Amino acid sequence: MCKLKLLDLPVEILSEILIHLDHLYILRCSSVCRQLHALVTTSLALQYRIELASDGLIDGHPGGPFSTTAARMEILLERRAAWRALRPKQRTAVALAGRCHAYELVGGLFAKALEDVGAARRLVAAWLPGCGGERRIFRVDDLGVRIKDFALDPSQDLIVLLEHRPAAGSSSSSAVGADICVHLRRLSSGVVAPHPAAKVPVLCRLGLGPVHGCMIQIVEDIVGMYFWMPFHAVLIWNWMTGDELVFVQEDETPERIWDFSFLSPRAYMVTTLKDGGEIYIYRFGDSPSHKRPTHVATLHLPLPHDERLLLELTTTTGPFLAYPPPDVPFASARNARVHVFTLHHDPVTQRGRWQPACFVMHNQTLMHYVDAYREEAGAAADVPWEEWGPHGTRFFVLAMGFQWLRYVHGTRVVCPVLQPSGESRVEVLDFNVHASRAPTIAEKLAAVRLGIDAERPPEGARLVCEPSLFSADMVFANEVFTALPYYTAPAPGQCEPYVGYMIDEQRLLGLKVRSLVSGSVGWPPRSVSLIFLFGNHVGQPVYGGRPW
Template sequence: MSHISRSASLLALPEELLIAVFTHLALRELLRCTQTCKRIHDTVARSLELQYQIELAVDRLIDVHPQLPFVRPPPPDANATRPSYALLPTAERLAALFDRRARWRRLAWRRRESFHLPGPCQAYELVGGVFALSLSMHHLALLRLPDAAHAGDQLERPEAQARVRDFAIDPSQDLVAFVSIDLRFCRITLALHRISDDKPHPDATRKVLEVLTPVTMHSINFIQIADDVIGLFFLAHSPCFLVWNWRTGILAVNCCSFEIPVDTFDIAFLSNRSYMLTLAAGSGSIEIYSFTCDGDEGAPALPPSPATGSELLAMFMPIRPPTQVARLALPPTQPGQVLRRFSTHGPPRVARPDPRAQFAPAPETDVHLMELRYGDRLEGFNLFVLNRFLLSLVREWKALGRADAGPVVREWEEWGVENTRMMGLLAPFRWLRYIHGSRVVFPPSPLWLNGVEQQTPALILVAFDFNVDPKRPPSPAYLAAHEAQYARAGEREPALQALPTWVEAPAFVAPVETRLPYLVTTRVGAEGEFEGYTGFMVDGDRLLGLKVRANVVNRCAE
């Protein structure tokens, strides 16, 4: 038909149906629609639901408890400290979102609580609202962090069933993986338990995963859970990286000896089916790999693993190798200025958001903070890279549609200038888990007023947020006024860093230009406010300041 009647057109729909249609659009599509005609623009502007979706997308957040339409609210619970997030009307959700944004821009926490934990610890973790630390081979201490509706809850297990050398947790799956090492037989064991009661996890087909290493290992560098997989990176005479599907017990990645570059310095998951290696050799590079697990679409069937009492996964069983999908070169270096160290750190990867939270970072919003050290003097720099850019290379490789396609290769000038931000080393981190989503929180550092050294300088807390768009118009006046109520006398205003910067150093052939925008927020500590803190960790909308000597964990922001 060459003509579509008005009754069949989109604009002929009632406003409530238009809103229902627009709720299925992504942010970019919705904003384009608002530019097509006045009626659509006014409809979107009047709709609280659509404005809420737009603001969620701008902050790259998801609503952990979406509003349930057409459901009659149950009677209020007399024991609840506040109504369920799922029952909040859209207006209150939008107000909570704006308040959250304003508080983070000013580092203005609602309240502050202190928790005393035993110490010292040999391993620790902060994931999904739970802070855990191992005090000995059989002693695990857990702290479920408080939030707006729940008090904190401490739990100690002085007689944990598994021997704890290291561990990883995912509270959203009630999962803790304990690592133990038998040096006599070069054997690594992972025991899969529930956090709630320390019993073997019912979702794990094999409650204990074991693997033989070809040589005696020196140290565990990395253990992390990413949804249905667990990764373990360690150093023997050469790097080794293992990935299990913890639910089935099948070893999905087995890279040791010649199967992994000998110059591999660190590893990080990008998703539960991809990871990156950092190579500290020459000028350095980031190597990105993709892998499949049993049961994935297109994955070949694996032979059953040998069952020798403890259902041992043999070291040399035939396993399909991971596929390298991309190689990213770092800035060219001068002769003799070799990259010696190349570590990376990012946020944890949980299967589901913390159910006690109202908001959570959307997938792929994470930022990776890398530390690079060059030459014999180990001159150091920080490099920030967004996870969604790294994952875009995985999708680019898959779009080629050929399993035998070589990796996507990018020289520094092709990718690094627009997609990273490099600067000199900012602060020494004594504690990990200082990244959550796109936000990085640094340890408190001295602030010299007017450049003059003082006997007792004030301490300043600094946070970077890489979820910014320099082209976005300023906040409306009413939002700016709301944020202003959290401003403190003498505080610096949040500063958007959108202009390019250049790092000049003897290590590099030419000044290194980078342009990734970010927002800097600061808070100058009141008298003694940050005194004694050795670092800060971040989990959702909570900041944890750690005092090692006093064995105190302070929840500062919520």
């Protein structure tokens, strides 16, 4: 009996088999023989899978306005060309009135809580416009509680409200005596109804004391909080089950802790100012009985300069979405992200003259230590700068510090970089860099549709692969070389009076703040965003079967 070989299968069946492989395995298969190479290079579905992974993306939900693979591939290549050239398809403006107490930009939704004597009870938000979609602004005039902060995940129809409780038991909430109350609400209900996936709609914690400085983040089924005033602590819940998974108090945190960020739904890091700066990496499990995270590694920054004092070491990354939004063809993969660490040093002899700088690294560099940790090994890895920093990071001197968050999304960062001439230039840095190759015919056609020359770099753009020197007299005891490759291009609107930039999957936002009363001082009550659109966004968000 004749045995059927893999290559004897019909092309359609072979293609269906390969589509379930990782993009790297697909590429390996294409190098096995001419038949597989021809199959991979001529299959639109396989090429789309490879191009998605190349840009750090995952496919969106089936159907919708981009139901065919051909349409999605066309949009992907056009968006790639638009971001490379920073040539927006559309420019528009959105104005949100009211004093800003807290704000968020996640999944195309920009929201801010309106200031009301140190807290907020009202919310204003806008679904930002996209190519083919209209912006929509909505308001919530009474959240039912005064809030200190909030977080969003539109892909889960979730908004998390951190209730403002200046003293234990001082709120009108039913959780009398609790210091921390976190309300889990549905976005589509007008931010009023509890989220149906939350077993406990209000998460409470006793015994922390009044909280003045804190932040809150959502990562899939996790809600995490970091407190820095008047005490340092880390508190993490599974918001769906209501289980408290991590609680670390001040005396259990690393010495001189400064900031916190998630790496994944089960891993996080904190930064410290000790010994010129350190990064502590932790992982945790699903059991509510063991609330202490596992310390897996400590990464050390270069030795500090004797004449410099490290005052801040902040870290930020893009928002986490549990799923691609329902109305987009694709979205950033969770692991395809970078973290930006901002350092503020003060000269010891000339206090008050800050020198802002930052460095960027991939999430996978940090997650390597989480994945490599073994319980039986016992102690956490202690990693000197020389083993992880020179090839895993890139340092920049900043013209100024960051005034607004959400300047990172996926592998892109928008920031004010100090040029060798001493001038400031806002640049979009992209750390998703691959080996150089000539553009394909499909890429050329996508660029032509946008009026872009795919073979000529945009003015001011460059690919940086060579190491750069961070001078010793700036911050550290010795000269520091970093070599993480990146692509950079000047952001549009350089001459506009923007107070900051934000970035997301398909937009670059230039932020302005205005006062409604001429000559007034203080925090301006009106914010205006000029939006540069680089992607397609069609249709209205729908949750629970109805638009909102």
